[in-house]
Amino acid sequence: MNKAQKRTWLCFAISLATILIAAIVTAFIRINQIDLYEATTFRLCGLFMTIPLILIVIIQWRWKKVYDERDKQIDTKAIFIGSVGAFIFLAGAGGFYVLLAGRMGSIRASLIITLVYLACFVWILVSSVAALIQYGWGGKDGEK
Amino acid sequence: MNRAQKIAWFNLVVILIGLVLCGIAVAVLAFVAERPLRAALGGLGFIGIIGFTGLSPFLFRKAKGQVEFDERDQLYNMRAWFLGFCASYLLFVIVCMTTWFIYSPKGTISVNVLPLTVIGGFMALMLVHSIAILAQYGWGGKGEKS
Numbered sequence: 001m002n003k004a005q006k007r008t009w010l011c012f013a014i015s016l017a018t019i020l021i022a023a024i025v026t027a028f029i030r031i032n033q034i035d036l037y038e039a040t041t042f043r044l045c046g047l048f049m050t051i052p053l054i055l056i057v058i059i060q061w062r063w064k065k066v067y068d069e070r071d072k073q074i075d076t077k078a079i080f081i082g083s084v085g086a087f088i089f090l091a092g093a094g095g096f097y098v099l100l101a102g103r104m105g106s107i108r109a110s111l112i113i114t115l116v117y118l119a120c121f122v123w124i125l126v127s128s129v130a131a132l133i134q135y136g137w138g139g140k141d142g143e144k
Numbered sequence: 145m146n147r148a149q150k151i152a153w154f155n156l157v158v159i160l161i162g163l164v165l166c167g168i169a170v171a172v173l174a175f176v177a178e179r180p181l182r183a184a185l186g187g188l189g190f191i192g193i194i195g196f197t198g199l200s201p202f203l204f205r206k207a208k209g210q211v212e213f214d215e216r217d218q219l220y221n222m223r224a225w226f227l228g229f230c231a232s233y234l235l236f237v238i239v240c241m242t243t244w245f246i247y248s249p250k251g252t253i254s255v256n257v258l259p260l261t262v263i264g265g266f267m268a269l270m271l272v273h274s275i276a277i278l279a280q281y282g283w284g285g286k287g288e289k290s
Contacts, residue, residue, distance in 0.1 A: 112261070
């Protein structure tokens, strides 16, 4: 596995963990009818939401991802596919909430920011998967 | 002008026409017909015109047997799509932060804001993609044809 693949695996793991934890926390809040907008809960959620973002930013800044032309081409295609995935996620979420709330319904203003935040991690997840598929999921030729 | 430039010009003109018509319709309904703002926003229906951008690959078909894309075209196209997606995501962020500040996190907004944001994002995507294509190839024909 080369360094670009290791970096991609790490981004994949962080983004997948973030989305799964967000789904579990949402289910927990709804089942236990916790008031998300109570000051302490809101601040804790806000704090924990920044941790994966900081990790991703550190990885993007400090860890080189393009080592040769092949890495560059794989990265370019993966970014494009990730962007399409994030756009589909946002469009799908929009349609889902319209169906759920009805045409005259209303939603919390904070829902949009949550969707945009999750779309960022969907982008990272889908682009990581696209890159890993192109690399072949793991080291096949002993490259380091 | 090559095929990509023609498609980009067509998309750009269609989107700009849609935006101008929306602006005129909303302004006429709001200020001339003196309708309430909610009714005047019905003028945004002209946004549907941007659906014509879907016809551009059919209007500008490539000739049979012709090579459509070389490496340079592919690079320009990828860059343009990347910039388009950045613009659409930026629009989503602006909309979410605007609603956050106006309505506060606990406030509620109409659910129709979501599909309108998606439509706006798509428009931003196509607009910036077209401008990026034209900026990279050049705004006018330089002799290449396809």
